[in-house]
Amino acid sequence: MAEKTSAEVVIGGKVYTLSGYESEEYLQKVAVYINGKLNEFDSIEGYQRFPADMKATLLQLNIADDYFKAKAQAEKLEREIEAKEKEIYNLKHDLIAEQIQSENDKKEIKRLDTENRELLLNKARLESSLEESLLGKIEDEDTSEKDETEQEDTAD
Numbered sequence: 001m002a003e004k005t006s007a008e009v010v011i012g013g014k015v016y017t018l019s020g021y022e023s024e025e026y027l028q029k030v031a032v033y034i035n036g037k038l039n040e041f042d043s044i045e046g047y048q049r050f051p052a053d054m055k056a057t058l059l060q061l062n063i064a065d066d067y068f069k070a071k072a073q074a075e076k077l078e079r080e081i082e083a084k085e086k087e088i089y090n091l092k093h094d095l096i097a098e099q100i101q102s103e104n105d106k107k108e109i110k111r112l113d114t115e116n117r118e119l120l121l122n123k124a125r126l127e128s129s130l131e132e133s134l135l136g137k138i139e140d141e142d143t144s145e146k147d148e149t150e151q152e153d154t155a156d
């Protein structure tokens with residue numbers, strides 16, 4: 001547990017000793033805030049004529065108003081942070097899903113590229129085979145025609 005500290009502060013022109021577990025700088029900051037509020041009220045016309053208890057009540061109400069506004073602002077910011085954290089979580093989830101999809105797409109591209117190369121090689125083999133087959137038929141026809149021509153020449 002933190003050590004208890006004490007600090008002498010001036011509030012409304014009077015010296016007070018504040019004690020707490022906060023730093024002396026923090027206790028001085030609180031005193032400065034209260035003095036600011038007192039100065040704010042002192043600048044309001046007619047405030048000095050109010051009884052002391054009414055002045056204290058107005059000061060307390062004003063400080064409570066500041067507190068609730070600050071608390072509402074903090075809660076709003078916490079909700080915004082929570083919403084942003086959820087958004088970040090969802091974006092990270094989407095990013096991971098997209099990375100997985102990208103990896104799968106790369107694998108599929110690689111597989112299709114390999115398949116394409118195999119098909120191109122097979123096509124080239126088939127074209128070569130067809131070409132050889134066609135050339136063989138043409139040579140056979142040429143040979144057949146020569147044989148027929150030779151037979152006709154011999155028969156004459």
